[in-house]
Amino acid sequence: MPAAAAMNAVPQLALLVEGRDRKGLLHDMTAAILRHDGDVHSVEILERGERSAIFWELEQVGDPDALIAALESIDVVETVRRLPSMVQVYGKRIIVVGAGAQVGQVAIGAVGEADRHNIRGEKISVDTIPIVGEANLAAAVRAVARLPRAACLVLAGSLMGGEVSDAVDDVRSHGILVVSLNMAGSVPEHADLVVTDPVQAGVMAVMAVAETARFDLARVRGQRF
Amino acid sequence: MPAAAAMNAVPQLALLVEGRDRKGLLHDMTAAILRHDGDVHSVEILERGERSAIFWELEQVGDPDALIAALESIDVVETVRRLPSMVQVYGKRIIVVGAGAQVGQVAIGAVGEADRHNIRGEKISVDTIPIVGEANLAAAVRAVARLPRAACLVLAGSLMGGEVSDAVDDVRSHGILVVSLNMAGSVPEHADLVVTDPVQAGVMAVMAVAETARFDLARVRGQRF
Numbered sequence: 001m002p003a004a005a006a007m008n009a010v011p012q013l014a015l016l017v018e019g020r021d022r023k024g025l026l027h028d029m030t031a032a033i034l035r036h037d038g039d040v041h042s043v044e045i046l047e048r049g050e051r052s053a054i055f056w057e058l059e060q061v062g063d064p065d066a067l068i069a070a071l072e073s074i075d076v077v078e079t080v081r082r083l084p085s086m087v088q089v090y091g092k093r094i095i096v097v098g099a100g101a102q103v104g105q106v107a108i109g110a111v112g113e114a115d116r117h118n119i120r121g122e123k124i125s126v127d128t129i130p131i132v133g134e135a136n137l138a139a140a141v142r143a144v145a146r147l148p149r150a151a152c153l154v155l156a157g158s159l160m161g162g163e164v165s166d167a168v169d170d171v172r173s174h175g176i177l178v179v180s181l182n183m184a185g186s187v188p189e190h191a192d193l194v195v196t197d198p199v200q201a202g203v204m205a206v207m208a209v210a211e212t213a214r215f216d217l218a219r220v221r222g223q224r225f
Numbered sequence: 226m227p228a229a230a231a232m233n234a235v236p237q238l239a240l241l242v243e244g245r246d247r248k249g250l251l252h253d254m255t256a257a258i259l260r261h262d263g264d265v266h267s268v269e270i271l272e273r274g275e276r277s278a279i280f281w282e283l284e285q286v287g288d289p290d291a292l293i294a295a296l297e298s299i300d301v302v303e304t305v306r307r308l309p310s311m312v313q314v315y316g317k318r319i320i321v322v323g324a325g326a327q328v329g330q331v332a333i334g335a336v337g338e339a340d341r342h343n344i345r346g347e348k349i350s351v352d353t354i355p356i357v358g359e360a361n362l363a364a365a366v367r368a369v370a371r372l373p374r375a376a377c378l379v380l381a382g383s384l385m386g387g388e389v390s391d392a393v394d395d396v397r398s399h400g401i402l403v404v405s406l407n408m409a410g411s412v413p414e415h416a417d418l419v420v421t422d423p424v425q426a427g428v429m430a431v432m433a434v435a436e437t438a439r440f441d442l443a444r445v446r447g448q449r450f
Contacts (some may be wrong), residue, residue: 016371026265027255034252043251045267046371055371089368090354100340107332107353115325115355125354128332129315130340143314146241146271146280 011041011057013064014085017071019078021052028074033058036067042086042148052076057085086148091123093149094205097140098156100130102181102198106156109202117210124206134163141167145174151209152177154201161185177217179205182224192217194224236266236282238289239310242296244303246277253299258283261292267311267373277301282310311373316348318374319430322365323381325355327406327423331381334427342435349431359388366392370399376434377402379426386410402442404430407449417442419449 017029026045033040038061047053061067068080094114096106107128114124127147131140137157141164144153153176155168160183168178168190179201180191188194193208195201204225207215242254251270258265263286272278286292293305319339321331332353339349352372356365362382366389369378378401380393385408393403393415404426405416413419418433420426429450432440 023262023264024259026268027252027259030252030255034249037248039248039273040251040270041273042270043268044371044373045265048264048266084364084368086368086371089364100337103340104333104336107336107351108329111329111332111353111355112325115328115357118355119357123354125352126332127350127352128336129348129350130336130343132340132344139309139314143309143311146269146311148269 010087011059011085013058013061014083015056015058015068015071016053016081016083017056017077017079018051018053018081019074020076021048021050022076025052025074025076026054029054029056029071032067032070032074033061036070037062038067055083088123090125090149092125092151092209093147094124094126094152094154094202094209095144095147095150096126096128096154096156096202097131097137097144098160098181099158102156102158103128103130105198106154106181106202106205109199110154110206111202113203113206117206117212120212122210122212124210126202126206138163138167142170144171144176150176152179152205154205155180155187155191156198156201157181157183159184160187165190177205177208179208188224192221196225200225235312236284236310238283238286239308240281240283240293240296241278241306241308242281242302242304243276243278243306244299245301246273246275247301250277250299250301251279254279254281254296257292257295257299258286261295262287263292269311280308313348315350315374317350317376317434318372319349319351319377319379319427319434320369320372320375321351321353321379321381321427322356322362322369323385323406324383327381327383328353328355330423331379331406331427331430334424335379335431336427338428338431342431342437345437347435347437349435351427351431363388363392367395369396369401375401377404377430379430380405380412380416381423381426382406382408384409385412390415402430402433404433413449417446421450425450
């Protein structure tokens with residue numbers, strides 16, 4: 001199973017732990033989780049400084065109620081609540097990166113198509129960033145592998161290559177699909193799929209990751225539309 | 226300083242720690258960070274299972290090189306690399322939630338406006354999810370407070386109220402701005418700003434969080450455009 005797929009599974013237990021903040025609090029929580037055999041699927045620090053709010057997604061916890069009691073017994077912790085996991089709420093993510101005008105058109109296609117699948121019980125969100133310059137673009141592409149729940153990257157621009165193409169190879173090696181607009185530069189040669197119309201690129205990106213769609217990217221890989 | 230603003234500062238040190246995975250690894254890393262006086266700004270688990278990749282954003286580390294050496298000395302750790310922080314790469318986030326057709330139009334406005342600010346050195350990204358049903362919508366709105374770097378939420382629909390309005394109050398209490406389309410239901414009464422045209426709603430949301438824009442939401446709060 002590619003890394004991206006493993007990260008998109010729904011975890012056993014999602015907990016929001018709130019209270020006052022102090023140094024070493026995260027370490028005390030990881031100790032409690034370890035004592036209850038928990039494996040950390042994800043952790044998000046929502047508030048820090050005076051107050052603390054930490055959101056944990058956990059696996060393999062032997063006795064969830066006992067773990068909740070253990071977290072509640074930490075001196076500064078005030079409340080521990082069970083919440084839905086982020087993948088249940090926001091689902092898989094399509095990331096669109098590039099020039100504003102084209103990113104907007106890809107978003108129109110992707111959001112419209114995600115709506116149709118989300119109505120049938122899927123959860124797909126579409127995240128975008130308009131960005132300028134090869135170094136910024138390469139950093140944003142590389143960082144897609146560090147975004148939780150990222151399933152597909154769409155490159156929306158007119159000229160991308162060099163460092164960006166290396167970043168595309170890197171992201172694909174993490175199990176993330178890459179769709180490129182038909183454009184100048186070497187990026188299209190490094191993508192899984194090349195699409196000329198930005199609206200269609202957005203639609204196809206969503207179809208490729210939706211479980212309710214009958215679109216197998218493996219059957220069209222390397223083609224240009 | 227509201228929680229959202231504190232979370233959007235650039236952290237002192239961002240490290241990607243990679244190697245094999247095993248139970249208790251996160252706990253061993255928090256121990257090393259604590260020994261070097263580090264305060265955890267954010268942590269992201271990128272890979273788990275066979276391989277492990279954990280991205281740390283840290284503050285107040287006494288001696289960064291000593292901490293890196295301490296992390297490298299953990300049995301399963303293979304490499305520790307300094308990376309740019311997520312706020313440096315993706316910046317502040319505008320979150321757009323609602324019905325597909327309207328979410329797409331808000332995205333057009335927000336992405337186009339973000340492009341203009343990002344060209345001048347800002348980093349603003351626009352994240353969307355088309356979603357159906359009061360319970361799903363309320364969960365998505367509430368979870369905005371759990372999204373890293375979220376600065377503004379735009380509600381794009383034609384009818385929202387009840388549980389969604391409660392969720393809007395909750396998100397605003399976390400220091401996140403809320404822009405609502407002019408629509409049926411009670412949500413517009415709970416928002417910071419109500420805008421009729423979805424493209425303008427996207428533009429205004431970006432203007433409200435951009436430091437390069439001269440738009441002070443406090444001066445138009447409660448108005449309808």
